[in-house]
Amino acid sequence: MNLFLIAGEVSGDTHGAAVMGAFPGDAGIEFSGLGGPKMAAISPEKIEDWLADAAVLGLWEVLKKYGYFKAKLNETIERVLSEKLDAVVLIDYPGFNLRLAKQLRKRGYAGKLIYYISPQVWAWKRGRIAEMAQLLDLMICIFPFEKELYENSGLKTKFAGHPLIDSLAEKRANPPERESDLIALLPGSREREIEALFPAMLDAAAILKKKQPDLRFISTGANAALTDRLRELADAAGIELETAETAHEIMQRAVVGVVASGTATLEAACLGQPYCLTYKVAWLTALVARRVMKVDFLGIVNVMADREVVRELLQEKATGPAIAAELERLLTDDEARSNLQAEIAGVVAKLGEGGAAKNAAEAILAELKGHE
Numbered sequence: 021m022n023l024f025l026i027a028g029e030v031s032g033d034t035h036g037a038a039v040m041g042a043f044p045g046d047a048g049i050e051f052s053g054l055g056g057p058k059m060a061a062i063s064p065e066k067i068e069d070w071l072a073d074a075a076v077l078g079l080w081e082v083l084k085k086y087g088y089f090k091a092k093l094n095e096t097i098e099r100v101l102s103e104k105l106d107a108v109v110l111i112d113y114p115g116f117n118l119r120l121a122k123q124l125r126k127r128g129y130a131g132k133l134i135y136y137i138s139p140q141v142w143a144w145k146r147g148r149i150a151e152m153a154q155l156l157d158l159m160i161c162i163f164p165f166e167k168e169l170y171e172n173s174g175l176k177t178k179f180a181g182h183p184l185i186d187s188l189a190e191k192r193a194n195p196p197e198r199e200s201d202l203i204a205l206l207p208g209s210r211e212r213e214i215e216a217l218f219p220a221m222l223d224a225a226a227i228l229k230k231k232q233p234d235l236r237f238i239s240t241g242a243n244a245a246l247t248d249r250l251r252e253l254a255d256a257a258g259i260e261l262e263t264a265e266t267a268h269e270i271m272q273r274a275v276v277g278v279v280a281s282g283t284a285t286l287e288a289a290c291l292g293q294p295y296c297l298t299y300k301v302a303w304l305t306a307l308v309a310r311r312v313m314k315v316d317f318l319g320i321v322n323v324m325a326d327r328e329v330v331r332e333l334l335q336e337k338a339t340g341p342a343i344a345a346e347l348e349r350l351l352t353d354d355e356a357r358s359n360l361q362a363e364i365a366g367v368v369a370k371l372g373e374g375g376a377a378k379n380a381a382e383a384i385l386a387e388l389k390g391h392e
Contacts, residue, residue: 021050023109025108027054027059032112053068073092110133118139160384180380184290185374192292195272201232202236204273206239223257223340268291277294278295281298294357298334321364331346
């Protein structure tokens with residue numbers, strides 16, 4: 021059987037490679053497509069590593085490369101139509117992949133269209149769900165609540181479990197002891213997030229330090245340059261900042277923390293970190309987001325629980341005093357901290373028991389074998 025896979029981001033390359041590696045050796049699968057170095061390493065002759073061009077952030081960056089993406093879309097359509105494929109597997113990356121699915125159907129592609137790692141249309145563009153149901157044969161999702169949403173639209177859906185359960189399994193099995201005086205300040209992996217969020221986190225640290233002088237604060241950047249920037253900002257604010265190699269280490273060592281909205285909040289939850297969530301964007305961006313968002317919460321833990329389990333401090337609430345107040349509450353109230361950890365653990369339990377890539381591979385094989 022021939023599968024054509026498309027991933028356009030580092031995370032998608034990781035998920036795609038995991039699924040490719042999860043197919044049994046006797047399944048006779050031939051892989052081709054577009055991905056990154058991990059996918060290309062499995063099928064070097066047939067999978068093109070295009071991440072240097074594909075993994076762009078922000079509307080302006082996409083617009084600057086509009087000609088490239090249009091040409092790549094047309095090239096991919098012709099490639100899919102010319103090859104004898106059993107299925108196209110679209111991995112996240114909705115801006116490109118949903119357009120591709122639509123154009124393939126317009127051009128008469130009759131093979132299977134399978135989506136793995138659902139785009140978060142449930143948060144922003146629920147109207148797309150009905151359109152996706154018309155285009156796709158199978159949705160493989162990683163959050164349990166997505167299954168009902170897609171199936172209600174008539175789209176066959178399989179919940180595979182979340183890949184974080186697998187990637188963090190060893191760390192979760194062997195956690196270090198939490199340090200009762202250590203507070204995590206995690207402003208995100210991008211420079212823009214650091215500049216927008218870290219000053220308020222440092223302000224909160226200064227407030228807490230005045231009340232409890234023995235407290236320590238720890239952070240890390242996505243790379244050495246960003247870690248240096250965190251130190252610079254901390255030095256300027258008069259805060260002594262410890263650093264660690266990874267955010268995961270911090271999430272397991274710190275007694276409480278503040279975490280920027282994003283994947284890191286789910287990682288923190290999986291690692292048992294009691295935390296509050298914060299985020300801030302330009303006022304116009306926030307205004308538009310509030311108009312189009314279809315969920316009541318930003319943090320995925322809260323979305324899954326359908327209530328505010330983790331305190332969200334967003335926009336005008338993303339201030340030093342507000343962050344300090346929530347961290348102090350969690351720090352000084354053992355029962356509140358313990359209850360939060362228990363509630364977070366309950367949400368994480370809904371993400372499955374592991375084996376996401378294997379479950380996804382099995383779902384793809386079942387879909388293909390059911391219609392041979």
